Amino acid sequence: LPEESQPAPLQIVLVSPRNPLNIGAAARAMANFGFTHLTVVAPYAPHWQEARSAVGASDLLQNAKVTESLAGAVADCTLVVGTGTLTHRKPEQPVVALPDLPSRLSPEIERGGRVALVFGPEKHGLTREDLSCCHLLVEIPTHPRQPSMNLGQAVAVCLYQLAARLTAPARDNTQPHPSSSRPAALTAPSADLDLLSGVIEKVMLAARYSPTSMQGANRHDLRLFLRRLALTRRDARRVLGFFRRVLHRLERRPE
């Protein structure tokens, strides 16, 4: 593969994962967010085989690198980031909150560095020895009552955050992008709304909803109301058709 010849800017490392479902979930999250380079350190052999031979197991799992040690896995990396719950240990490295990780990694990747993001085993996380391979720790801001995340979910959350910002550093994620959804349909011009108001007002009268004393107030409210709704031209046309039909039926009624 041509991709293989290029060094991966970010590689995901799973240290001794136990649950084949978690391995599969980690691989799926990688595919979801466009990451391709997985390394598995000292996997428990039967579970690793199970994960790789699962129905629908990805190329990504087939192509995963397997190493004996974390040191071997991250040998060519210029920045190694450990993950895990920090509640019960005093971190020895700088700790970065996950939302701030992209801005910490981007300069490293831009200057050609290689970054590894390392996840420990499900039960106890990265050991003290594993952590000694890490330049930096990342903390997912979780609730103090349930700080520990499932492995597959932790991978998904980290890669979501990294994909959103690493691949498009120029994009400012704090801005709402109302235009990104789809081109907004054209709003109905005032004339369409006035036409619609007129017909609805006739329906109000025909249905005896609007007594004479309230007619002016209701007309006013109706006009403001229709403007607030931001109807499209198509909306206005459909609603008009509906009210014309209603008016027609009401007026056919003999008094």
Place this chain on the structure above:
Amino acid sequence: LPEESQPAPLQIVLVSPRNPLNIGAAARAMANFGFTHLTVVAPYAPHWQEARSAVGASDLLQNAKVTESLAGAVADCTLVVGTGTLTHRKPEQPVVALPDLPSRLSPEIERGGRVALVFGPEKHGLTREDLSCCHLLVEIPTHPRQPSMNLGQAVAVCLYQLAARLTAPARDNTQPHPSSSRPAALTAPSADLDLLSGVIEKVMLAARYSPTSMQGANRHDLRLFLRRLALTRRDARRVLGFFRRVLHRLERRPE
């Protein structure tokens, strides 16, 4: 519980989840990010029992609300956000990218609204009918080659993004505050819109606007249309009163 007396600002809704592991994973992600209100719609009974009775199943699962329909689950919600892959369908609602969702939800929650985040079944996601309960769709920016996320991971990613930004609205000073001019009136909850839909549909039939062949399509369009209008409670009440009056007059008409 004192928490129960307060309305939940954000509730998570799982529609017909199949896999007990996914239900457990969704609940765990909720606990990780400090969300407590789970509703499960029409669960497959044996799997729901299995999820609830799993070792370590949380209070959150024990206290989950179960409803027959999505409409019932979101009846008291003022803003309903659907999730899912949009690759194969043309969305009928506005679509917001997940990084932009917090700034879209914060004003609603600040003014006392209640928001539901809805996840569909694993296999096919939310149906067209489910989507007609939604005001808004959220899209997780995934890779085109593998856009579809695992349910538990999708919940984790969404709640990570929401927890990071919703709980600290003050941190987010760069946001425009469309609500800053005057306190916006509270949006009508879904149940009010459903009531209104029902009466308007009767008017459509009584006025012979809606032929039988079009009834389903018109109902669907009407539900989406009402959600797009962002009616206030007061709007919804007035419009309801008007259509009830119209219906009354139409039905009095001798054939």
